[in-house]
Amino acid sequence: MNGAQLLVAALENEGVKRIFGVPGEENLDVVEALRRSSVELVLTRHEQAAAFMAATHGRLTGQAGVCLTTLGPGALNLTTGAAYAQLGAMPMVMLTGQKGILSRKQARFQIVDIVSTMVPLTKMAQRIVGTATIPSTVREAFRVAQQERPGPVHLELPEDIAAEAAPDMSLVPPLPMALPVAPPASLDRAAELVRAAERPLVMLGAAASRPRLADALSAFVRRVQIPFFNTQMGKGSVAGGSGLYMGTAALSERDHIHRAIDRADLIISIGHDTVEKPPFLMGPKGPKVLHVGYLPATVEEVYFPHAELIGDIGPSLTLLADRLEGKLPRAGALLALRQEILVRVAERARESRYPLTPQRIVHDVRQVMPEDGIVCLDNGMYKIWFARNYRTRVANTLLLDNALATMGAGLPSAMMAAMLHPQRRVLAVCGDGGFMMSSQELETAVRLGLNLVVLILQDDAYGMIRWKQAVDGFADFGMSFGNPDFVALAQAYGIRGTRVESADGLVPALEAAFAGGGMHLVTVPIDYSENMRVLVEELRGAGQREATVPR
Ligand SMILES: Cc1ncc(C[n+]2csc(CCOP(=O)(O)OP(=O)(O)O)c2C)c(N)n1
Numbered sequence: 001m002n003g004a005q006l007l008v009a010a011l012e013n014e015g016v017k018r019i020f021g022v023p024g025e026e027n028l029d030v031v032e033a034l035r036r037s038s039v040e041l042v043l044t045r046h047e048q049a050a051a052f053m054a055a056t057h058g059r060l061t062g063q064a065g066v067c068l069t070t071l072g073p074g075a076l077n078l079t080t081g082a083a084y085a086q087l088g089a090m091p092m093v094m095l096t097g098q099k100g101i102l103s104r105k106q107a108r109f110q111i112v113d114i115v116s117t118m119v120p121l122t123k124m125a126q127r128i129v130g131t132a133t134i135p136s137t138v139r140e141a142f143r144v145a146q147q148e149r150p151g152p153v154h155l156e157l158p159e160d161i162a163a164e165a166a167p168d169m170s171l172v173p174p175l176p177m178a179l180p181v182a183p184p185a186s187l188d189r190a191a192e193l194v195r196a197a198e199r200p201l202v203m204l205g206a207a208a209s210r211p212r213l214a215d216a217l218s219a220f221v222r223r224v225q226i227p228f229f230n231t232q233m234g235k236g237s238v239a240g241g242s243g244l245y246m247g248t249a250a251l252s253e254r255d256h257i258h259r260a261i262d263r264a265d266l267i268i269s270i271g272h273d274t275v276e277k278p279p280f281l282m283g284p285k286g287p288k289v290l291h292v293g294y295l296p297a298t299v300e301e302v303y304f305p306h307a308e309l310i311g312d313i314g315p316s317l318t319l320l321a322d323r324l325e326g327k328l329p330r331a332g333a334l335l336a337l338r339q340e341i342l343v344r345v346a347e348r349a350r351e352s353r354y355p356l357t358p359q360r361i362v363h364d365v366r367q368v369m370p371e372d373g374i375v376c377l378d379n380g381m382y383k384i385w386f387a388r389n390y391r392t393r394v395a396n397t398l399l400l401d402n403a404l405a406t407m408g409a410g411l412p413s414a415m416m417a418a419m420l421h422p423q424r425r426v427l428a429v430c431g432d433g434g435f436m437m438s439s440q441e442l443e444t445a446v447r448l449g450l451n452l453v454v455l456i457l458q459d460d461a462y463g464m465i466r467w468k469q470a471v472d473g474f475a476d477f478g479m480s481f482g483n484p485d486f487v488a489l490a491q492a493y494g495i496r497g498t499r500v501e502s503a504d505g506l507v508p509a510l511e512a513a514f515a516g517g518g519m520h521l522v523t524v525p526i527d528y529s530e531n532m533r534v535l536v537e538e539l540r541g542a543g544q545r546e547a548t549v550p551r
């Protein structure tokens with residue numbers, strides 16, 4: 001057995017089924033070991049997409065996804081994916097090759113200090129310097145990646161260590177993650193705070209979307225009957241139509257949901273991670289905040305909780321609900337605002353304008369997606385509209401990135417969702433800008449035989465920045481581009497493409513695309529004049545102050 005074979009055996013020991021990436025000559029021993037293993041090597045057309053896919057595997061399963069690249073240029077292409085997983089708290093293990101470290105036959109050709117590059121982008125970055133440490137290093141990498149707060153880990157395997165004979169070593173068995181539960185004294189204090197509240201509100205943040213948390217969180221909300229809202233990344237973490245959903249905070253203030261937030265006297269903030277654009281701005285006057293988290297809150301200018309409940313969130317919430325159930329006569333005080341907020345948010349969702357309004361697109365997408373269908377967003381203006389307007393009833397059915405907020409992740413994340421859930425409808429929603437940053441992965445998706453529909457929202461511009469430019473009073477300049485003929489592009493990849501040509505054309509186009517199975521690309525023109533009209537003028541009028549404009 002050589003180092004590469006030991007590495008692959010250690011990956012099998014972690015339950016790894018697939019590795020995404022683009023190998024180089026420094027990985028050839030690893031590739032050969034993969035060929036003889038149970039692990040599938042999934043080639044992508046860019047390393048960045050491999051990292052987005054591996055990170056999304058971690059996000060959706062809690063098990064670190066794995067990606068593989070060569071040294072130097074290939075490894076550098078992982079950096080955006082590393083930051084995506086680091087900010088988004090997605091468990092991922094990145095394996096990169098390197099020239100031999102025991103001799104330097106190629107001098108400094110292609111050598112970049114990748115371990116140092118990865119240090120600020122990961123939870124742990126390490127070079128493997130001998131075969132004997134492979135079993136423990138791999139176990140440690142997965143443990144670090146998967147434990148709270150999850151994130152990326154980088155391991156570099158130089159080619160001479162990969163080829164070196166390895167001693168006969170046993171692997172380290174993985175342990176299930178077991179976290180301590182919040183202590184009784186903190187639970188009592190938290191319960192007292194909630195019981196004293198006149199107008200409590202629950203906020204579900206990014207960590208509320210951890211795959212293992214859905215049941216406990218839904219049970220908590222059902223038992224205490226306190227209305228809740230989400231941050232963008234906490235969206236969909238409570239299952240079912242609870243009747244308690246108040247909205248999603250896609251802006252930081254002055255949106256309709258902030259009428260409830262501003263009136264609340266206590267916010268029970270579950271799993272909030274301040275990597276997200278603030279869902280509300282804490283100040284000296286506003287509501288008290290109780291932070292419930294796996295880890296203590298990160299204190300920020302706009303987030304400084306008054307009390308904390310720290311520990312495994314699910315079981316801690318069960319114990320909190322034991323102390324509160326049936327004892328909160330004022331639990332529903334803010335529910336009176338619910339109907340009006342939801343009605344205002346849904347306004348103009350059926351308007352028959354062409355090009356289509358963002359509200360209409362969100363509405364129509366919801367029509368064709370079953371409850372368990374998964375929508376994966378790239379980054380652009382439409383993210384705000386989907387976060388605000390798209391109602392979710394099943395955990396992790398609207399995947400968006402409000403942490404690194406990078407363009408280019410929409411299609412790869414949808415590909416991963418489609419691989420994990422081949423029986424569910426999966427839709428990637430991308431701007432014409434973001435789609436073109438990953439469009440080469442259409443070939444990967446076709447090769448993998450995925451069932452996946454890609455919806456491109458076409459405004460021939462970097463719409464979000466163009467909007468921001470207008471809001472800030474700058475002239476309209478430098479944000480427009482041309483596009484390829486997307487239907488012809490689809491055909492070039494051997495897949496079907498459809499252009500939506502009327503206001504009522506989107507639903508049938510998406511239905512037909514899903515019914516046909518396989519890959520399908522649908523392009524629809526979008527009318528972004530609504531951005532200014534609703535997200536600035538209307539909300540400014542409603543709040544008598546300027547809405548906070550997202551960047
Ligand atoms: C990799 C990356 N580059 C630049 C940005 C800044 N940015 C945010 S949204 C956006 C425009 C997105 O354009 P498009 O994908 O067409 O979506 P639209 O807003 O037009 O709907 C840009 C350039 C970013 N978030 N990520």
Ligand SMILES: [Mg+2]
Nearest residue numbers: 431432461463
């Ligand atoms: Mg665009």
